[in-house]
Amino acid sequence: MNRVSSSYAGFAALLRLALRRDRVKLPVxxxxxxxxxxxxxxxxxxxxxxxxxxxxxxxxxxxxAGTVMSGPGYGLDHPTHATAFAAVYTLYLxxxxxxxxxxxxxxxTAAEEESGRLELVRAAEVGRHTPLAVAGxxxxxxxxxxxVVSALCVLPAGYxxxxxxxxxxxxxxxxxxxxxxxxxxxxxxxxSRSGTGLASLVIGVAxxxxxxxxxxxxxGSWLSWLSPIAWxxxxxxxxxxxxxxxxxxxxxxxALFAVAGxxQAHRDLGAGLLRPxxxxxxxxxxxxxxxxLALRLERxxxxxxxxxxxxxxxxxxxxxxxxxxxxxxxDNDLLxxxxxxxxxRLVDGYLATCTLVNGYVALCYALVAAHxxxxxxxxxxxxxxxxxxxxxxxxxxxxxxxxxxxxxxxLLLSGLGLxxxxxxxxxxxxxxxxxxxxxxxxxxxxxxxxxIGVLGFGFRPGWLNLAxxxxxxxxxxxxxxxxxxxxxxxxxxxxxxxxxxxxxETQAPLPLVVLALIAAALVAAAVARFRSRDVVTG
Numbered sequence: 444m445n446r447v448s449s450s451y452a453g454f455a456a457l458l459r460l461a462l463r464r465d466r467v468k469l470p471v472x473x474x475x476x477x478x479x480x481x482x483x484x485x486x487x488x489x490x491x492x493x494x495x496x497x498x499x500x501x502x503x504x505x506x507x508a509g510t511v512m513s514g515p516g517y518g519l520d521h522p523t524h525a526t527a528f529a530a531v532y533t534l535y536l537x538x539x540x541x542x543x544x545x546x547x548x549x550x551x552t553a554a555e556e557e558s559g560r561l562e563l564v565r566a567a568e569v570g571r572h573t574p575l576a577v578a579g580x581x582x583x584x585x586x587x588x589x590x591v592v593s594a595l596c597v598l599p600a601g602y603x604x605x606x607x608x609x610x611x612x613x614x615x616x617x618x619x620x621x622x623x624x625x626x627x628x629x630x631x632x633x634x635s636r637s638g639t640g641l642a643s644l645v646i647g648v649a650x651x652x653x654x655x656x657x658x659x660x661x662x663g664s665w666l667s668w669l670s671p672i673a674w675x676x677x678x679x680x681x682x683x684x685x686x687x688x689x690x691x692x693x694x695x696x697x698a699l700f701a702v703a704g705x706x707q708a709h710r711d712l713g714a715g716l717l718r719p720x721x722x723x724x725x726x727x728x729x730x731x732x733x734x735x736l737a738l739r740l741e742r743x744x745x746x747x748x749x750x751x752x753x754x755x756x757x758x759x760x761x762x763x764x765x766x767x768x769x770x771x772x773x774d775n776d777l778l779x780x781x782x783x784x785x786x787x788r789l790v791d792g793y794l795a796t797c798t799l800v801n802g803y804v805a806l807c808y809a810l811v812a813a814h815x816x817x818x819x820x821x822x823x824x825x826x827x828x829x830x831x832x833x834x835x836x837x838x839x840x841x842x843x844x845x846x847x848x849x850x851x852x853x854l855l856l857s858g859l860g861l862x863x864x865x866x867x868x869x870x871x872x873x874x875x876x877x878x879x880x881x882x883x884x885x886x887x888x889x890x891x892x893x894x895i896g897v898l899g900f901g902f903r904p905g906w907l908n909l910a911x912x913x914x915x916x917x918x919x920x921x922x923x924x925x926x927x928x929x930x931x932x933x934x935x936x937x938x939x940x941x942x943x944x945x946x947x948e949t950q951a952p953l954p955l956v957v958l959a960l961i962a963a964a965l966v967a968a969a970v971a972r973f974r975s976r977d978v979v980t981g
Contacts, residue, residue: 453569457577461551465581472543473589475915476536476614477596482919483532484600487524497522511654511762515662515673518682525602525681533610537617537675538646540589544582544622545642551578552626553635557822575626575707579700582622590615606681613675616692620671621646623699630706636818640747647751651758671695733833737845741812745849748808752801752853756860759797760878763790764868794865794874795881795944801857802885802939803918809850809893810910816842816897817904826978836970843897843966850889858882874946881945887958888938892917894965901972 491497510516514534518526552574555561561574594611598604625642632638649670656667667673674688729735816839819825828838862878865871896910917937934940938958943950 450570450572451576452573453567454573454576454580457564457569457573458580461577461581465547465550469547469581469585472547473585473592476539476543476589477592479539479919480536480593480610481596481599483536484524484528484597484602487528487532488600491524491527497524497527510657511758514653514676515657515667517662517679523681524600525606528597528600528602529606529610529676529680529682533613533676533680534650534672536593536614537672538650540586540614540618541621541646541672542643543589544586544618545625545639545646547581547585548578548622548625548629549635549639549642551581552629553632553638554818557633557635559822572704572707575704578626579623579703582619582626586615586618586622589618602681605684609678609680609684609686612686612689613678613680616689616696617671617675619696620692620699623696623703626703627699627706630703630710636744636815640744644747644751651754654758732841733828733837734841734844737815737841738848741815741845741849744808744812745852748804748849749852749856752804752808752857753860755804756797756801756857756862756878756882757864758860759800760794760861760864760866760874761868763794763865763874790869791947792944794861794877795947797861798858798878798881798885798945799921799939801861801882802854802889802942803921805850805853805857805882805885806889806892806914806917808853809846809889810896810914812846812849813842813893813896813900813910814907815845816900817907820904820978829978835973839897839901839970839973840966843893843969846893847886847890850893851883851886854882854886855879877946880950881943884942884945884950884955885939887955887962888917888942890962891938891958891965894962894969898965898969898972901969902976 513531514529516530519530522530555564555574564574565571590611590613592611593614594608597607597610600607621642624645625638628638628641628645629635632641649672653667653670653673653676656664656670656673659666663673663677667677671692674691677688678685730739816825819828819842825838829835858879858881859875860878861882862875865874865878892910892914895913896907899906899909917939920934920937921939941954941958943954
């Protein structure tokens with residue numbers, strides 16, 4: 444056996460194993476993103492039955508605020524359903540594709556090393572570069588599948604085959620590029636959470652760079668072209684279809700695959716290129732409780748997410764004056780309804796919508812933080828902790844409380860960024876208080892959704908993912924529920940729908956109290972169930 448073949452020995456067998464392990468999770472991701480694309484194309488026709496209706500919102504979409512929140516906006520001078528879909532909604536589908544690949548890579552690289560499973564696999568006839576090659580093959584295959592499924596789900600809208608397949612190819616390119624980014628970050632850091640966080644940071648930077656570049660110049664500037672997300676949007680799908688920007692993504696992905704391979708060759712199994720600094724000989728007294736330890740372990744992620752939400756809120760708030768100008772002459776009942784239903788307070792509706800978006804970010808963080816319960820148990824560390832004087836209720840409550848503490852910090856920072864900058868650019872100091880109040884009101888609803896996951900964890904470690912199903916439903920209802928005119932019964936199923944749109948509305952205390960009580964009941968049920976189940980096996 445030559446050197447090259449030995450380095451990739453066992454590739455086929457390991458690939459089959461990886462596909463079997465992801466036989467449910469990966470198809471769910473791909474189909475969910477495809478269904479979302481199908482859903483949005485149909486929601487556009489429901490919200491804007493005639494293409495002439497879309498013209499009423501192009502003033503906002505062509506403003507700096509609209510550009511940052513969507514894209515360069517090709518074709519909005521004479522908008523159609525197809526160009527509106529490409530200009531406004533594809534950005535969010537691209538982000539879904541990016542995160543799908545980042546999580547996929549983390550699951551099959553750093554997480555495998557951290558748990559010790561990869562060391563056992565490598566003890567068999569498996570080459571040094573085989574696991575990395577398998578992860579790369581999974582990313583490439585899943586990206587191709589995502590592109591095909593996304594295109595097939597948009598084809599019924601009748602936007603045109605050329606633009607539709609270009610959209611699918613753009614989804615595949617975004618997935619491939621950020622999967623390659625995650626392969627590199629997995630080599631840099633020792634822990635899977637750190638690698639995932641670093642790759643997510645790259646996604647955030649790409650979004651910010653794209654937004655800033657598109658604001659500097661109509662339809663994008665040189666700065667925009669530094670972001671892979673801009674490459675997908677610069678294909679001008681459904682307007683002036685061009686395929687060549689996607690080649691930039693393919694070239695970058697291939698280069699990053701090579702970089703990941705080179706980095707792996709220079710590090711030890713289970714260790715990242717960035718060596719952790721030595722810890723103190725003795726732990727301080729305040730780390731003697733399991734809650735303090737959980738908060739200490741979550742500190743880095745909390746700071747990173749907190750900085751991101753502060754900047755996101757500040758960016759939205761800084762655009763308030765621009766929004767006020769661009770919405771001043773808007774005459775569109777659907778847009779007014781989307782921003783709260785009060786034509787005289789569209790800016791308040793804009794701020795309430797931004798607060799909701801920040802609430803989505805905080806919700807995602809809360810669920811990611813709660814997942815430490817699952818990762819710690821599967822890694823065997825929870826069993827070690829429970830062998831001490833720590834009780835099972837104490838361990839579970841520490842995980843839930845840590846998630847809520849971090850979420851509270853994120854909500855306050857996002858409210859500070861949004862309300863503070865809105866107050867500065869408009870001269871209305873009351874927006875600062877409104878921003879903080881509107882953000883913190885989402886805490887009970889987020890606690891309820893996390894409580895659903897914690898209850899699932901009480902039965903089996905993997906059932907914490909039930910919270911993601913509820914969270915996705917809540918996000919879809921909150922984002923597109925108005926367009927589809929859903930029945931109140933379906934809207935009320937989302938905990939987020941019971942939170943008032945501050946500053947447009949006044950928040951009543953009773954709904955928040957009810958949400959908090961339901962969350963407490965879910966956590967109490969989770970504690971009762973966790974007492975009696977086996978650790979790790981469920």
